[in-house]
Amino acid sequence: MQARIEKLVPGGYGLARTEEGxxxxxxxxxxxxxxxxxxxxxxxxxxxEVEILEPHPQRYPHPLPPSADLPLAYEAQxxxxxxxxxxxxxxxxxxxxxxxxxxxxxxxxxxxxxAQYARYPLGGLAYRLPESHALYPLEEDPLLAEPLASAFxxxxxxxxxxxxxxxxxxxLEGRVLLGLIGGSLEALKRPAxxxxxxxxxxxxxxxxxxxxxxxxxVTPLHGERTLLERFGPLTATVSVESFSQVNPLAAGExxxxxxxxxxxxxxxxxxxxxxxxLSLLLAPRYREVVAVEVSKEAVRRGEADRRRLGVENLxxxxxxxxxxxxxxxxxxxxxDPPRAGLxxxxxxxxLESRPQEILYxxxxxxxxxxxxxxxxxxxxxxxxxxxxxxxxxxxxxxxxSLLRLG
Numbered sequence: 001m002q003a004r005i006e007k008l009v010p011g012g013y014g015l016a017r018t019e020e021g022x023x024x025x026x027x028x029x030x031x032x033x034x035x036x037x038x039x040x041x042x043x044x045x046x047x048x049e050v051e052i053l054e055p056h057p058q059r060y061p062h063p064l065p066p067s068a069d070l071p072l073a074y075e076a077q078x079x080x081x082x083x084x085x086x087x088x089x090x091x092x093x094x095x096x097x098x099x100x101x102x103x104x105x106x107x108x109x110x111x112x113x114x115a116q117y118a119r120y121p122l123g124g125l126a127y128r129l130p131e132s133h134a135l136y137p138l139e140e141d142p143l144l145a146e147p148l149a150s151a152f153x154x155x156x157x158x159x160x161x162x163x164x165x166x167x168x169x170x171x172l173e174g175r176v177l178l179g180l181i182g183g184s185l186e187a188l189k190r191p192a193x194x195x196x197x198x199x200x201x202x203x204x205x206x207x208x209x210x211x212x213x214x215x216x217x218v219t220p221l222h223g224e225r226t227l228l229e230r231f232g233p234l235t236a237t238v239s240v241e242s243f244s245q246v247n248p249l250a251a252g253e254x255x256x257x258x259x260x261x262x263x264x265x266x267x268x269x270x271x272x273x274x275x276x277x278l279s280l281l282l283a284p285r286y287r288e289v290v291a292v293e294v295s296k297e298a299v300r301r302g303e304a305d306r307r308r309l310g311v312e313n314l315x316x317x318x319x320x321x322x323x324x325x326x327x328x329x330x331x332x333x334x335x336d337p338p339r340a341g342l343x344x345x346x347x348x349x350x351l352e353s354r355p356q357e358i359l360y361x362x363x364x365x366x367x368x369x370x371x372x373x374x375x376x377x378x379x380x381x382x383x384x385x386x387x388x389x390x391x392x393x394x395x396x397x398x399x400x401s402l403l404r405l406g
Contacts, residue, residue, distance in 0.1 A: 001047065002035045004054075008080045010088070010366050012069030012395035016047075023047050027069045029056040030080070060393070065143065066127050066136050068393040074108040078389065081397040085387045088365035093373030100386040103257075106249040108392045112143045113229070113238075114246040115152075116166040116179075116213065124156045125165065143393065145169065151176040154198060160191060163208060168240035170227035171248060175201040177227060179240040182208045185219060192221035201227060204240060214241045214297075226301060232256040236277055236305045242297040243274055247390040254388045254400055255281055258334075258359055261384055261402045262286075265331030265356070271321045271346060272337045276302035278361075279314050282334065289314045292324040325349045334359040341367025351378040354405060362399040375403055 003016035005028045014028030020038065023045040028034050033054035036047040052059075058073040070077055082102045089095050105111055117125040118135055126135040144152055148169040155165055155178075163182030169175065178200045180188055185205050192203040202223030209216030218241055226237040231245070232252025238244040245251035259281035262268070266287050270279045273291035275298045283289050291314060293299050299318045306314050317324065322345050333355045335342060341364065342350075350358060351374075358375065362368030365387075376382060384402040391397075 001038045002033065002053070003047065005030050005032045005034065008070075008084065008395065010084060010364075010395070018045075021045055025050055027071065028052070029059060029070075029072055032056050032059075062142070064393055065138060065141050066129060068143065070393050070395050072393075074104075074392055077392065078102050078104055081389060081395075082387055084395070084397055085365045085385070085399055088369035089372070089385070092366055092369035093376070095369075095373060095376060095382060097382045097385055100384070102387040102389060102397075103250070103253060105247060105389045105392050106253075107145070107247075109142050110145045110149070111247045111249065111392060112141075113145050113148060113169045113171060113248055114167060114240075114244070115141065115144060115148060116164055116181075117152075118164050119160065119162055123159065125152065128164075145171060147174050147176050151178070151200065158191070158195070161187060166206075166213065166240050168227070168238055168244075170229045170238060172230045172235065173201075173227050175199075175227055177201050177224070177238075177240040178203045179206055179214070180204070180221070181206045181213070189221055192223075196223040206241075218297075226304075231277055233259075234277070234280055234309065236275060236280070237301040239297060239301060242295045242301070245277075245390065250388060250390045250398075251277075254361070254390075254398065257386070258361060258400055259285070261400075262332055262334075262359060263357060267328075267330040268332040268334065269324060269327065269330040269355075270334040270336075271324055272335060273302070273316075274298050274336070275305060276314065276316060278334055278336065278359075280305060280309060280311055282332070283311045283314050286331070287313060290317060290324070290327060290330075291315070292317045292319060292321055294318065294320055321346055329353045330355050332357040332359060334361070336361040336363075337367075339364040339367065342371045347371060347374055350375060354379070356405055358403040360399075360401045360403065362401070363396065365397060365399055368399050368401070372401065372403065380405060 005014035013024040025047040036050040058076045060071040120126040161183045166179035168177045203221045207216035264285035268286040268289045270291045273293040276291040279291040380403040388398040
């Protein structure tokens with residue numbers, strides 16, 4: 001089948017219209033003519049074994065890892081990402097609202113301070129393709145920031161008996177933490193000490209878990225467990241074990257703007273708080289701030305940052321976000337949920353408790369638009385929307401938004 005790509009749609013797919021209906025083509029760009037084999041999966045038509053017959057004139061000419069599904073000159077990526085947010089707002093939320101211009105990443109390449117790779121059986125590191133789990137060997141990864149690029153080059157030469165490796169670096173300190181996933185804990189103790197001598201700040205071992213990365217047993221092997229990183233106006237700890245934004249330069253800009261949008265008041269609540277970066281920035285504007293997060297390790301780091309920064313009016317609660325529904329009413333509720341968006345109970349809580357402001361940071365425009373549409377129908381107005389680019393050369397786009405009552 002041959003088709004011309006009409007537009008970019010969520011998931012990093014180009015969409016084309018054919019006699020058989022709409023077809024999705026991974027990594028294809030608007031205007032390109034492609035040819036491939038149509039395959040129907042779960043009612044949706046995809047094009048596989050793709051050959052590009054007419055490439056986009058601004059298609060990026062240099063090698064990128066498979067995760068980079070938007071291989072386009074950087075300045076041409078930004079309007080496409082803006083359009084994804086605008087389309088979700090109109091199509092899913094059924095709202096007309098003007099977007100502020102997208103905030104580009106300070107670095108189009110070399111921006112990632114966290115990454116995970118599989119060990120390739122023949123040596124080196126590989127990217128695990130998401131649907132097939134096939135391994136794609138990598139010689140380098142141009143999305144990695146220094147010092148992770150140097151750590152990547154070093155690990156390629158080490159025949160470590162593990163399933164995967166995870167890296168977390170700090171631009172502020174110029175150092176890298178290493179997570180070894182799988183293999184024998186005892187057999188990795190000596191290599192861990194040698195890797196710290198080679199320059200890694202610290203090494204931990206993680207038991208593989210079907211629940212996800214670092215969801216099973218985690219054991220420190222040697223060296224440090226956290227690093228300090230700068231996120232805009234503040235410094236905070238990061239670790240290889242729990243989530244922190246992988247583009248700290250872009251995230252710092254978003255957090256600073258987000259904190260500036262809040263009107264201030266008596267009480268603020270942050271759900272899906274991670275280590276509480278936003279809560280730390282909101283603390284000067286509120287008498288009391290409560291941060292709710294399920295990850296024990298993230299809460300541990302957040303508490304350490306709170307003490308180090310001398311923030312007395314921030315309280316962490318470790319637990320599911322649904323547990324926060326008993327905490328009463330707040331002037332502002334900040335949410336930064338995973339890609340699935342807000343849990344139904346959280347949306348119901350917001351509409352029942354009716355905080356004056358809802359600060360919503362999203363990593364998926366579609367689920368964000370679903371939630372925003374319901375909140376607007378429940379009496380809120382969308383007062384502010386700006387897309388942010390945390391992940392150049394991928395389809396992913398963040399959204400910073402503020403909803404107010406009335």
